[in-house]
Amino acid sequence: MSAILPPAQRIWWKQPIDKIEWTWILIALTWSLFMFGMMVYWHINGKQNLSTEVYKTTREMYAAKAEKMVSEYQIRTETEQNIPVVKVPEGGDAYLIARLWQWWPILELEKGKTYRLHLSAMDYQHGFSLQPVNINIQVLPGYDHVVKITPNKEGVYSIVCNEYCGIGHHTMLGRIYVK
């Protein structure tokens, strides 16, 4: 029962290691290093990497930019709350505001074109969860996170908030159209 007794050999660190254990250790090490390499590889050749373009911002600054974008590119409003629908030009900056309990505004994008999607929160932390694609990004107040996105399929997409943000959390649903 030596796992609960002091080791039999006082100098246990000089014991030889059995071949089968060495084999498994080497397999485990190789696999670990491979997984490390895989992430680096994906940064070079993969097409889905989370952007690291981030700016410090304030609620007021960010909201002003979003409102400016809406006043320039609004094409209509939707729902009883008159949420503006904004058609952003290709390569343009699309600002999305996360706040209790709303994603604002609605974005209209085109398939195969690339946009700079800005994410920031006005109050608490929120979670950008694009469905049914299932891309999930944390959204923090005070940080303007710029993610370059290229939609690859047409359709109506929903943004579910997946970071708990209070009692109305489950009503925080946004929309992106891809045409």
Place this chain on the structure above:
Amino acid sequence: MATTYRICPRTGLQFDTKAEKLMRWNAVAGVLALLVGGITALLVILTRWPAVKLLPADQFYMILTAHGVDMLIVWIIFFEVAVLYFASSTLLRCRLATPTLGWVAFWLMVVGAIVANVAIFGGESSVMMTSYAPMQAKPHFYLGLILFAVGALVSCFIFLGTLVVAKAEKTYDGSIPLVTFGALTACIIAIFTIASGAIILIPTFLWSVGYIKEIDPQMYRILWWGMGHSSQQINVSAHVAIWYLIAAVVFGAKPLSEKVSRSAYFLYILFLQLASAHHLLSDPGLGSEWKVLNTSYFMYFAVMASMIHGFTVPGAIEAAQRKKGFTKGMFEWLRKAPWGNPVFSGMFISLVVFGFIGGISGVVLGTEQINMLMHNTFYVPGHFHSTVAGGTTLAFMALTYLLVPVLFKREIIMPGAAKIQPYLFGIGMAATSLVMMGAGTLGVSRRHWDMAFSGAPFQYEWPGSAYLMMGLTGVFGLITVIGGALWILIVVGSLLFGKKLEEGTVSAKRTPFAPDTVASSVSSTGNADHVAVPGTMALAGLLLTAFVLYYFVNWKYLSEVWQLG
């Protein structure tokens, strides 16, 4: 400060009477927290089950906060303190350092746990286990957690003090036992964790009472996870130590090699905490290099350590069984293992659930890019229920079957029910975790009251399979809760009504280790005693195959979503 020592007539273990009492009280406090955690688990399950949807939103978020805090912090840490006292004073056959301070620590933890629970159940502190700033709880929520952490920290130092006492009083020869080494690993990680917790919880408390104006949410997250994930690494170290302990007690198994097992623990100390960065992979404020470095390179050394333990624990059992003559074929040693003994079955199911489900999902979840598919989805609780509940909690349950007769001197009541309990809880939890991960893969978010988004300006309909998965989560979750309730019933019932067992001899003087034990237990590597372990190698190969396949399936999923950069 005189104490007495009792030799348990059933196991030969020696208990310092004062330490024994502390172990009992800490374990009982843990079980009470598990009871609260279990009741809240039931309510959470019945609410997230779309066909049932029991609680209204405000109560659901409150109950979910209580469930997280009582399970992940209160239950597990109380039990771990008992394990620390056991692994030091009992295994080293010495007296516990400063038992009076042990009671101070105990009451700090009790008061802290109660204060935090009062804050949660009083409402207005439904901030979840993570309590991310800038969402604010009542000051006594943070205060309760701080008091609890201080108590736990004091217990860690009593454990270290006891190691010093044992060394100074020469109660053992050479090095500390492997299980104590594992407990020491847990203790070192715990001290780091609590320090990290103090750095974030104290300012957060001051913020909640108005002395600090603002807390940067990104900084909060980095520091919070220094505590949040590391605290789960205490559990890993502790339950791996319990696996070794149970293998030693049930089979008389020796580690294949002390060097390998101890080095793997050492890797935990060096690298596990850095792995906490994998909670931040979808965060804006951190660079890719930082993420790749911390969550891959460093985390993978810890992953490697777990893969090593996952090999050496069953390997030790296989070697011991083969020595007893179970040598037919690859798996006779496993088939002929005592599957009706809840101590063994609980331990082995814990090993399998932790390794196959928790381990693999954890690494996939912790891969920088793949994380985007799972971050904050129901996959995350799926992962940690297989590690913390299926792994740690089940290992603790298995250990309890061993400790009730030894520590509480009571026979286990309802032996038939005890036989099936680990299967009910372990397999129930494994199935629950799998369907939770399934729902998460389909996008269902965690901490979300209503899958139907009632009251939202738009409609979004989850795929039918997501509803199916959530329904199955309800069914399997219920089975798991029944398994957990059965355990509480058996343990509490045994403490109250179990047949009293003989106490054994109590003496004012310590009985040292029998002089021949160390010399007679020859290590197995590098001598004639050495036994090959082909069965374990086959199991390890199976694990690796499952791991590789699942890993690449997820890269495939990722390659099909929108392009991002």
